[in-house]
Amino acid sequence: MEIKRRISGNIDSRSKKRLLEDALKIKLDDGLFSHDIDEKSEEYNMIKHLALSLNLYDRVIGTLFTQQEIEQAEILVFRGAWVTGYPQPEKPIEFSGNTYSNSCPECGIHDEPKAPFQMKEPNLGKHKIMQLNWIFDEIFVERNFYQSFFKDFGIGMREAMLYKKNEPVKTVLQLDIPKAEFALDMNGLEFSTCPVCKKIKYTPVEIGFFPAPPRTNFHILKTKEFFGSGHSAFNKILMSHEIMSELVKIKVAKYYNFVPAK
Ligand SMILES: [Zn+2]
Structure with a gap:
């Protein structure tokens, strides 16, 4: 596992530039800079104290897992496969209000959900699974692929409807992903509290392994916990090892599409 950090800031003096170049072992230009670094590296060890004294930003941007760490996990978070931006609704908040209670x-x-998901007909190309870049916790699956793959795992589906038309989307089905009834141990993880509804959501940055669920006898579930920032809130999608390894085997997903829980 490699935790990636991003060091960034403004180089506004010659001495600052020299200190940074010595620590990071790279050449830097004056002005704004940003550099990604492995948390375990010697360079990070050199710069983490400097970052404070030089007024730089130092934050985690994500985690890279080894194939072995992914293979050994019983449950994994699905990070998403092919994502398409189109067709995005003009008013995401209104969309959410129309779709969910x-x-x-x-x-x-x-x-x-209180109503069928509405979207325009997607252009799947060669992809079997699709997600939308404005909604992170719904998975859309090419119809035949649903029948030959997800149905065998006992996973249900819903028809998505064409936007403002009373007919189903032709290409894909929406997976009906049940919500977990268990809570995860989120102790120590960063969260924000909504000023309006007072509910909490967790910062979506992935730092290390995802918290392991208290039970593993399922194939797919949405977490009860919400994640996100601003107006966006979503559940993480948990998948069994069996689904992960089958999706990787048939090349519908790659190892890096999964975060192991531990
Ligand atoms: Zn709220």
Whole structure:
């Protein structure tokens, strides 16, 4: 596992530049800079104290896992496969309010779906699975692929509907992903509290392994916990080792699409 950090700031003096170049072992230009670094590296060890005294930003941007760490996990978070931006609704908050019950206009936290998901007909190309870059916790699957793969795992589906038309989307089905009834141990993880509904959501940055669920006898679930920032709120999608390894085997997903829980 490699935790990636990003050091960034403004180089506004010659001495600052020299200190940074010595610590990072790279050449830097004057002005704004940003450099990604492995938390375990010697360079990071050199710069972490400097970052404070030089007024630099130092933050985690994500975690890279080894294939072995992914293979050994019983449950994994699905990071998403192919993502398409189109067709995005003009008013995401309104969309959320129309699609889910009790959707908070401030933080986006919501209850269960109350109406079919509406979208335009997607252009899947060669992809079998699709996600939308404005909604992170729904998975859309090419119809035949649903029948030959997800249905065998006992996973249900919903019809997505064409935007403002009373007919189903032709290419894909939406997976019906149940919500976990268990809570995860989120102790120590950063969260924000909504000023309107007072519910909490966790910072979506992945730092190390995802908290292991208290039970593993399922194939796919959404976490009860919400993640996100601003108006966006989503659940993480948990998948079994079996689904992960099958998706990787048939090249519908790659190892890096998964975060192991431990
Ligand atoms: Zn809220």
